[in-house]
Amino acid sequence: MKEKIKKVYYCDFCKRHTLTINSMVKHEKHCTLNPNRICRVCDGEDDDCPMCKFSRIRIGIKNGIMPKGSFDLKEEMAKYWKEKEYEYLKRELY
Numbered sequence: 001m002k003e004k005i006k007k008v009y010y011c012d013f014c015k016r017h018t019l020t021i022n023s024m025v026k027h028e029k030h031c032t033l034n035p036n037r038i039c040r041v042c043d044g045e046d047d048d049c050p051m052c053k054f055s056r057i058r059i060g061i062k063n064g065i066m067p068k069g070s071f072d073l074k075e076e077m078a079k080y081w082k083e084k085e086y087e088y089l090k091r092e093l094y
């Protein structure tokens, strides 16, 4: 029998954990519960970014603030991409 002891890296903000430090460093940078996160979607440059909205909601819930209404990240992301695509197309056309 072999016994192996492995290091587990836990995110400071959410419950995620990994066995490699690199992936955890990467995750923490973008973790939606990290108030100083760097957004993977918009780089923190877009107020309408669904990922940033989702992050604000999650951080709010953690601090006991319940969100108004519902928020479907998948749906919002799909809408967001569609709009972006459309803007891109418009730029291509004119």
Ligand SMILES: [Zn+2]
Residues within 6 Å of the ligand: 011, 012, 013, 014, 015, 016, 027, 028, 031, 032, 033
């Ligand atoms: Zn996390």
Ligand SMILES: [Zn+2]
Residues within 6 Å of the ligand: 039, 040, 041, 042, 043, 044, 045, 046, 049, 050, 051, 052
């Ligand atoms: Zn964002």
